[in-house]
Amino acid sequence: MTTAAPAKPARRTPLARTGAPRGSAESRIVRSIGEAIADRRLPPGTKLTEESLAEAFGVSRERVRKVLLLLAQRRVVTLIPNRGAFVAKPSPKEAREVFEARRVIERAIMERLERLPRPLSDDMLEKLRGHGALEDAAELAADRKAMIRLSGQFHLLLAEFAGNATLAGILTDLIDRSSLAIAAFERRSSHTCSADDHRRLIAALIGNRPGEATALMIEHLDEVERQLDLEAKTDTRIDLKAIFADEPETA
Amino acid sequence: MTTAAPAKPARRTPLARTGAPRGSAESRIVRSIGEAIADRRLPPGTKLTEESLAEAFGVSRERVRKVLLLLAQRRVVTLIPNRGAFVAKPSPKEAREVFEARRVIERAIMERLERLPRPLSDDMLEKLRGHGALEDAAELAADRKAMIRLSGQFHLLLAEFAGNATLAGILTDLIDRSSLAIAAFERRSSHTCSADDHRRLIAALIGNRPGEATALMIEHLDEVERQLDLEAKTDTRIDLKAIFADEPETA
DNA sequence: GCCTCCGGAATTGTGCACAATCTGCGCGGT
DNA sequence: ACCGCGCAGATTGTGCACAATTCCGGAGGC
Secondary structure, three states: OOOOOOOOOOOOOOOOOOOOOHHHHHHHHHHHHHHHHHOOOOOOOOEEOHHHHHHHHOOOHHHHHHHHHHHHHOOOEEEEOOOEEEEOOOOHHHHHHHHHHHHHHHHHHHHHHHOOOOOOOHHHHHHHHHHHHHHHHHHHOOOHHHHHHHHHHHHHHHHHHOOOHHHHHHHHHHHHHHHHHHHHHEOOOOOOOOHHHHHHHHHHHHHOOOOHHHHHHHHHHHHHHHOEOOOOOOOHHHHHHHHHOOOOOOO | OOOOOOOOOOOOOOOOOOOOHHHHHHHHHHHHHHHHHHOOOOOOOOEEOHHHHHHHHOOOHHHHHHHHHHHHHOOOEEEEOOOEEEEOOOOHHHHHHHHHHHHHHHHHHHHHHHOOOOOOOHHHHHHHHHHHHHHHHHHHOOOHHHHHHHHHHHHHHHHHHOOOHHHHHHHHHHHHHHHHHHHHHEOOOOOOOOHHHHHHHHHHHHHOOOOHHHHHHHHHHHHHHHOEOOOOOOOHHHHHHHHHOOOOOOO
8 A cells, every 4th residue: 555556456356255165166167177078078189278268267367277287187187388288188098097997996886886785775776766867868868968977977976875985086087087088089980878888787786686786887897998999090299298298296 | 405596597497307397396395295294294284384385395385385286186185275284184984985995996906916927027026126125124224204105105116017007196195195094093002014014915926826915915904904093083173174164176 | 492590479387466364362341 | 250352463365467488470591
């Protein structure tokens, strides 16, 4: 204050949502971008300019910057120093690794679910059936985006039932990265989307024939991976840049 | 890192390691803090003031802020809005989940290692034996910090041998969180630190008796967890705050 | 014709100043 | 004496200005 008040500030912070959920603003954007990537509105390799995103979400550039940092650590976007943020384009190797990691984790989850006391709780049954219905509806309506989103949610739902939030959290990231891999390597032709697999899985889980649900899950994941074209021929351009740039945070 | 000179005259990016200097500064700090937490120089619940850290590492406060955000997403520190960053203090539930997640992942890793063609490559054998020697030396010298660090590295080494960088990355986080759990729940008394377990594990791996190494790994992890005191009695203070504060980024 | 070099524009990176919020402590009222 | 209120100091949160870097296009030389 005091001296020197050259017309410059005049910012008013409209207190509209003063103490409002600060943190949630960021996670909202993270979710939003994450979904956009998952259902392929943002294909791998897309440049994510800070200012564009800031404008799109109506927030400041630093907010976006923070979000991008978060997404980068989840390997959903790739941050290249002085170059910017790009929707991650996994290598075939990484794609295979992600699916293998999923098999490892989801097998464990299924084994846990199969060990649950029977019959399953009404809550679980209802959620399973409800979800099945949603997937059926999406398939019937040929709503591709909904199907993708629901497919991810299905796996996450099972993870929650297993009661290990830590594993579920890890799986969340892996599912996002799967979506990315699918977007990057999906074959033009076939895509017998997995709603049917899910149906059988639900039935096996309810029916409780030992080992069957687990086997179906593994087979399901194998099938999804098998539908990808993971043979060489990677568009080396972006990948090389991403590889040779020092990754900001990889552990 | 002698100078903290704010002066920044004519930086020349000595290309020593390409575009690395920027990003690596942060990951250096992340590693540094991570290690300090792992070997208990920073016990759970410790307040991490931004400015103190900035001064300690000779960097600006925003750099520290970024690092804290990264560590927060790895669940190594807890970020409470307008309150600051604290070394995470896992709940007993979370501790159990982390160990279970480790069992899931490390079992898979061991099964993969056991499936490796025999004899193991010279490179692997050398690294295994070399690491064993280091652990022996640390145990002999009663160098607790070294033992903790080496113990984590051992598990990570096995993960690398398994050839799935994605799983290894996930395990890295879980190991850090294990250290945290151990720091939080270690019993005063016993701590037959696991160097002996590791020795047996190495032997089993080299010897290649089917299933033995995997079984030893599971038993090892069980044993480490069993040595913790995970009964209620949680210091609710910090945990409650962490729980009720809206978490910035949890997925 | 092609390659190289050199601006100009756009984009990212960083320090800084200030605003918002929380904690601790002392004062005054009941 | 106890409780609540409010002020002061410290700490975190955020926008902004500017520095650094990269990208793109064109002119010039071989």
